[in-house]
Amino acid sequence: xxxxxxxxxxxxxxxxxxxxxxxxxxxxxxxxxxxxxxxxxxxxxxxxxxxxxxxxxxxxxxxxxxxxxxxxxxxxxxxxxxxxxxxxxxxxxxxxxxxxxxxxxxxxxxxxxxxxxxxxxxxxxxxxxxxxxxxxxxxxxxxxxxxxxxxxxxxxxxxxxxxxxxxxxxxxxxxxxxxxxxxxxxxxxxxxxxxxxxxxxxxxxxxxxxxxxxxxxxxxxxxxxxxxxxxxxxxxxxxxxxxxxxxxxxxxxxxxxxxxxxxxxxxxxxxxxxxxxxxxxxxxxxxxxxxxxxxxxxxxxxxxxxxxxxxxxxxxxxxxxxxxxxxxxxxxxxxx
Numbered sequence: 001x002x003x004x005x006x007x008x009x010x011x012x013x014x015x016x017x018x019x020x021x022x023x024x025x026x027x028x029x030x031x032x033x034x035x036x037x038x039x040x041x042x043x044x045x046x047x048x049x050x051x052x053x054x055x056x057x058x059x060x061x062x063x064x065x066x067x068x069x070x071x072x073x074x075x076x077x078x079x080x081x082x083x084x085x086x087x088x089x090x091x092x093x094x095x096x097x098x099x100x101x102x103x104x105x106x107x108x109x110x111x112x113x114x115x116x117x118x119x120x121x122x123x124x125x126x127x128x129x130x131x132x133x134x135x136x137x138x139x140x141x142x143x144x145x146x147x148x149x150x151x152x153x154x155x156x157x158x159x160x161x162x163x164x165x166x167x168x169x170x171x172x173x174x175x176x177x178x179x180x181x182x183x184x185x186x187x188x189x190x191x192x193x194x195x196x197x198x199x200x201x202x203x204x205x206x207x208x209x210x211x212x213x214x215x216x217x218x219x220x221x222x223x224x225x226x227x228x229x230x231x232x233x234x235x236x237x238x239x240x241x242x243x244x245x246x247x248x249x250x251x252x253x254x255x256x257x258x259x260x261x262x263x264x265x266x267x268x269x270x271x272x273x274x275x276x277x278x279x280x281x282x283x284x285x286x287x288x289x290x291x292x293x294x295x296x297x298x299x300x301x302x303x304x305x306x307x308x309x310x311x312x313x314x315x316x317x318x319x320x321x322x323x324x325x326x327x328x329x330x331x332x333x334x335x336x
Contacts (some may be wrong), residue, residue, distance in 0.1 A: 007059070010040045011066045018073050024081055027074050034070050041067045107336040108206060108325055111313040112189055115208045118232050119187045122225065124210060127186045129172040131193070135162045137171035143248040143288045155195035157203075165193035169209045170249060173285075173304060176211065177293035182300050183214040189309075202322055206309035211285070213295070213302030219252070219284055222303040226282060230258050234316065239265065241276060250283025250304055261315050277315055280307035 014034045021027045035041050045063050048056050116126060138156075140146075157165040172188040189208045197203055212221070227240050238261075242254040257276040259265035265275040282305035287297045310322050317336070319325075324332050 007041075007044055007063050007066055010034065010044065011069065014040075014066075014070045015073060018070070018077055021077060024078055027077050027081075031070070031074050035067050041070065104334065104336060106325075106333065107313055107317065108309055110336060111316060112206060112208065112309045114233065115229075115307070115309065115312065116187060116189055118229055119208075119210060122228070124185050124187045124212075127172055127176055127188050128190060129169070129175055129188070131166055131191055132159060133164060133166040133171050135164065137174050138164060138166050138168075141174040141289070141292045142170050143286050148248060157193050157195060166190075167194050168192050168306065169207045170304075170306065173209070173211045173249070174289065174293060177213065177289070177295065182295065182302075183212075184302070185212050185214075186210070202310070202326060205322075207306055208309060209304065209306035211302065211304045213285065213300055215300060217284075217301040217303060219303065222282055222284070222305070226256055226280070226305060230256070230279065233312065234258055234261060237264075242282075245281060245283075247281060247283055249286050249289055251286045253281065253283035256280050256282055256305075258315075262318065279312065279315065280305055282306075 014030065017030050017033075018027065021030060031039075033039055041063060045060065045067075048059050048063070051059055120126065138144075139148075156167050159165065169188040169190045169192060172186075172190075176184055176186055176188075187208055187210045189206070191204055192207050193204050194201070195203065212225075223242060230238055230240050239259040241257050243257065245253045245255040247253045255278055257278050260268060260271035260275050260277050262268050262270045263275065267273040267275045271277050282303065285302040285304050290297045290300060290302075310325060313319065313325070314322060
C-alpha cells in the first residue's frame, strides 16, 4: 500500500469515529487508538524509515498534520459535549420562576414587639439585664428572705449556691433603681427560666415587666395604664377586672383579667365557665424595695407589672399549647 494513501485512510477513519462518538470516554478511546503510544498514526510515523528516502519528508509532514487534526477534532468534540451537558443543567429562563421560601417573624417576637411598642408610646424606656443572676437580685432584694415561702412559688435552676438562672425579669427593677434616682419609667423584656414543663409552661419563656416610680403615683394610675394596654392589645370591646393577690415585691397586689377572648365573657371551657382570663400580675411597689435601693419611702411611690409573652400570644391567637411556639413546625409558624 502507498504510504500517502495509508495516512489518508487513517485520517478518514479517525474523523468518522470521532463524529460518531457520544461521550467523552469514547473520544478518549479514539485518541488512544489513533494517536496513543501504540496508535495507528504513531505506528505510521515509526514505519517511515522503511520508505524510500525521497518519500520520507513528505510522509512525515503529512502524518504530523493528521495527528494534529485528530487531536484538535477530539478536543473540539469534548468541548461541545461539555457545553451540551452544561446547558442541560442550567436554568431555562423561558420557564416560570420557582417561588422562593420566605421566612417570617416568630409569633413570640411579634407579640413581644407589640407589647413593648405600646408601653414605649406611653413613655417607657426598654431596659435589659443578665439572664444569670445572683440570689440577692433575684430574691432577697425583691423581698424574698431565705425562709420566705414565696420562694417555693418559683422552681429555680441554680448554677451554684448563690447563682441562678433568673426566674423573672424583676431583678432589673433593683438594678435600675440602684443606678438612677426617680423618676423611673421602664419596661424589661427578656427570657426567664423555671423548672416546669407542660401544656402551659416551658423551662424557658419570655416576660415583659414594667416599673414606674415617682411622686404621687397611685393605684389608679396603674389601673388606667393597664386598661389602656389591654384594650390596645386585645381590642376595645374587652373588659378588665383587678383581683386582690399576693406578690412579695408589691403591696397591694392584683391579678388582672380580661373578658374571655373565646366566649366574650359568657363562659366556656377555655375560661372554665368564669368568663375571665388572667393576663398579668401587678401592684404598688413594696416599700422594702425602695429601702433596699435607698429611695425615700415617704416621698416616692411606684407600681410594677409583669406578664408572660407566651400567655399573651396564646390568648391573642387562640393557641391551646405553649409548646407549639418551640416546635418549629412551619405549618404553625406560617400562620403569623
